[in-house]
Amino acid sequence: MKNSAYTVKILSALVLIGFLAWGCAPMQQPIKSADLLSTPNLLVEADAAWKAKHWEAVELYYAAALERPDLVKSELPTVYVRLAESASRNGHYHQARIALEQWANTDTQALERADWERLYLDAMGALGKTERLANHLQWVLGATNVPWPTKQEVALWFADYYGTHEDYERALDVLDRFYAQAPDEQAKSLFEHEFSQRLANLDDTRVDDLAKAVTPTNQWRFPYALVAFERGVRTASDSAAWSADWRTLRDLATSGELADPIPLRNKLAELEARYGVPRIGLALALPVTGPYAKVGVKILRGAGLAQWRLAQEGVDVDLRVINTEAPGWETRLAQLPSHFTVVGGPLRIDAFKRFYEADSPAAGVLQKRAVFAFLSSLGDLTEGKDAWRFFTSRVDEVRSLVQLTVDKLGITDLAVFYPEEKFGRTMAQTFYSEAAPLGGRIKGMQSYPPHELKQWTRRVGKLLNVPQDFSDNKDVPLPMPDFGAVFIPDGWRQAQTLLPNFFFYEGDQLVFLGPGLWSRALDDAKDVDEHYYRLAVCPGAWWDGSDGGRALQTALTEEGLGQADFWVALGYDFLRFAGKLGTLPASWDSALVNKRIHKAEDMDFSMAPMTWDESGTASQDLYLFTPAANGKRIVDPEKFADRIAKAKARRERRMENYEKRLEEDGRPASATGQ
Structure with a gap:
């Protein structure tokens, strides 16, 4: 108590010096000398000054009251809170902080009071104690003994504090985190109403700034939904924007994850009555x-x-x-x-x-x-x-295929085998242009006449660098191609004829990349021979096993509208x-x-x-499929990589067996031409 009394005396002296420096400026009422007043009378004068909002007198009287040994303990909360409030009003934030800390030292439950928290945060903010504020925020968030009304007060204070410092994401994040701690729906509802009222009192610029922190992911929940709604309300009078704004307001009023959406729906109804419901x-x-x-x-x-x-x-x-x-x-x-x-x-x-x-x-x-x-x-x-x-664009298809081969399968050396017609040339060029930025290297490029099937086998052999005397030495294993995947931009029907040619030339360890044409054809395919397509991949925009695909099928079934x-x-x-x-x-x-x-x-x-970029160019994140007996199935990269490894192992075993036969016949291994 000795140190406490000493601090109060210093505080009183500082206040008095401030008043003397203030000089002859007009005052609301004369300040009586505290030393001439008994403690009960001092409190009466202090209370009168409080009611008159005569902050200089309030600060002086209550600072003096804390020095009185006969001050009743039950008066302390009132004395401390009014002293801190008046000190803040007078711009004496150090004094306010001292009073609040003294109060907390004598009564730890003071920190559970909303008025203590507000005054303490005001003082720390004015003094620029950013680190202390951050620590205090974390303490309140984690405190289990702080009642909800106090936590709400702290949340709103920090939201305003971060907002004035242009940290809009943190301003709304604080509200979001405290809202999750609200004890019940009624508390959440009152929190929503209070924040909505504060939003309504902000100017358009501040609302626009806060709206920058609203994203497609968070826009449905508090406080982001209320910010987005308020911004829509502000622009509703713009006839050019009303149609789009109405849809946003309506979605938020009907689908927002709020405890009490009624105020939003009432406001929407008011706007619809004024501006009409867009058609x-x-x-x-x-x-x-x-x-x-x-x-x-x-x-x-x-x-x-x-x-x-x-x-x-x-x-x-x-x-x-x-x-x-x-x-x-x-x-x-x-x-x-x-x-x-x-x-x-x-x-x-x-x-x-x-x-x-x-x-x-x-x-x-x-x-x-x-x-x-x-x-x-x-x-x-x-x-x-x-x-x-x-x-779906051609770039979408190529990007999805290259990302799979390069990023997930580790295959960077690629080839293109394309038909000599417009679609094939265009897709081949797209693949060539898009592969390099994504980490792919084109090691082979070969065309074939789309209507001359007899030429296809020879062209495949040319792509694979098959020796000209292959037909005379069929027992000799062929050299491995210098690429691990080949892009074939042609239809599924053509692919069924093309792929066996690669197997004829021992290319069964290659990954075959097809266009979206394969995927759409496989939706109706039956009895597919999986032998040739275990390592085939094609992109597609439709997968009936996705969440969206299942939801669509459910909606169609409910309305009796058939298959998706x-x-x-x-x-x-x-x-x-x-x-x-x-x-x-x-x-x-x-x-x-x-x-x-x-x-x-x-x-x-x-x-x-x-999705669309800022310039309006669309892109689609496609699914990847592999042909299956009754159509297609989604690609599992890990399982797919395992199939590639097994195919390569089979090729290596064929080579090892051939070399063993050479050794048994006394011929050098170089005869393989590898």
């Missing part, structure tokens, strides 16, 4: 008659399911189908009402060209509507500027994606579309997920 216009340009009708109808089946599901959630999608096989389809597309601002398709490149050919009635569609083509490439157009892609496949998944995913894009304003540009895509891509895809 999303979507056109699908697809072949629904003719040779490609089967594919077009499957896409429509998936889109129809998505439209029905969205309607049940209150999202109105006005869907129009334009049959690209019917005469005059370009005119019908061009004449759609203005709210049809997004187009899915077409499915064929010749139909897509009608969007920018000068003599086409659809020549202006790319300027009026955002077109998402179901094509692997947009040809001469710039993706993300002239139009967009909602389909890639084309059904394409329609289902695209319509839901377009619904999140919303209706584009009349003044839209590619930058706006790319910005909306960034939000729309955050969805549960039924096919392999797609």
Whole structure:
């Protein structure tokens, strides 16, 4: 108590010096000399000064009261908290800290009080004690004896503190961590309401800054959902943004992981009454008659399911189908009402060209509507500027294959065996261009005439560097090729004829890389001879065993809509994606579309997920399959590597057996030509 009294005396002296320095500035009321007042009267004067918010007098009186030996112990909490509060108000943060620490020394339960925590944090923040603040935050988070109301106060203080220091991720992370400790739903609800009120009082710039910490992963939970919602509310009056904002607000109000979503739903209803419920216009340009009708109808089946599901959630999608096989389809597309601002398709490149050919009635569609083509490439157009892609690209296929061989199988030496036609040449060039940046080295490149089957065996032999006298020395093992995997960009039917030729030339230890054409063909394949395809791999955007694939099949089964496949998944995913894009304003540009895509891509895809970079270029993280007896199965890299090792071991045993025979015959091993 001796040290404590001494500290208080110093504190009182400092306060008095401050008042003397303050000089003749006007005061709310005269300060009586504390020395002339009894302790009860001193407390009466202190209380009166407190009620009058005369902070200089409050600080002086309560500092003096702490010196009195007859001060009743029950008065201490009031004295300390008011002394700390007034000292903070006067900018005397050292004094506030001293008072608070004295209080904690005499009563450790003081730290469990919300007022103590707030004042202590204010003092530490003003004094720049960042390390002490960080330590205190961790202590409160881990303390089991600190009651929830106090923890909530600490959480909100730190959120504001980090926000003012432009550390927005930490500001929201603190709230997230404390929210997880809330004892029940009511406590969480009150926490949400308090934070929502504070958000409402922030200016637009601060809300925008906080929104930078919201990601597609965290946006559904507190506090991120409330930040995203508040930001949407702030921009709701912008008619150009309302369609997309409405979808975001609606998703958060209905799907947010909050204890009490009612305030969000009430606010959304208020905004809908003011600005209306947007109607999303979507056109699908697809072949629904003719040779490609089967594919077009499957896409429509998936889109129809998505439209029905969205309607049940209150999202109105006005869907129009334009049959690209019917005469005059370009005119019908061009004449759609203005709210049809997004187009899915077409499915064929010749139909897509009608969007920018000068003599086409659809020549202006790319300027009026955002077109998402179901094509692997947009040809001469710039993706993300002239139009967009909602389909697997050739680069996606090649990247997935090279990443498997180089990164997971350790095969860096590669070859390409391609047909002499447009698709084969294009895919071969893509593979050649993409392999090197990913760590692959092209050691062999060989073409073959696609319609001259008799040439195929000879061309395979040329790729494998088979000696010309092979037919005369069939007992001599062939040299190992200088590559471990070969890319064959041709159809599955052609592959079934090509691959046995590699086995004829003892290439059964090679990994055969096929395009996505193999994967789609294998969806309907039966009785596949696995002997030739144990080391074959192909990429694909559809896997019925994925979470998204199973969810789609369940939805189709519930509605009696048959079997899911890639084309059904394409329609289902695209319509839901377009619904999140919303209706584009009349003044839209590619930058706006790319910005909306960034939000729309955050969805549960039924096919392999797609993403778009800032420039609007799409990419897809494809699945990898190997042919199986009844179609295909997903590749397990470890098991696949084990198969490669076994195939190489068989090749080595053949060589060892041949060398043994040479030794038995007294011939040198060099006769093998290895």
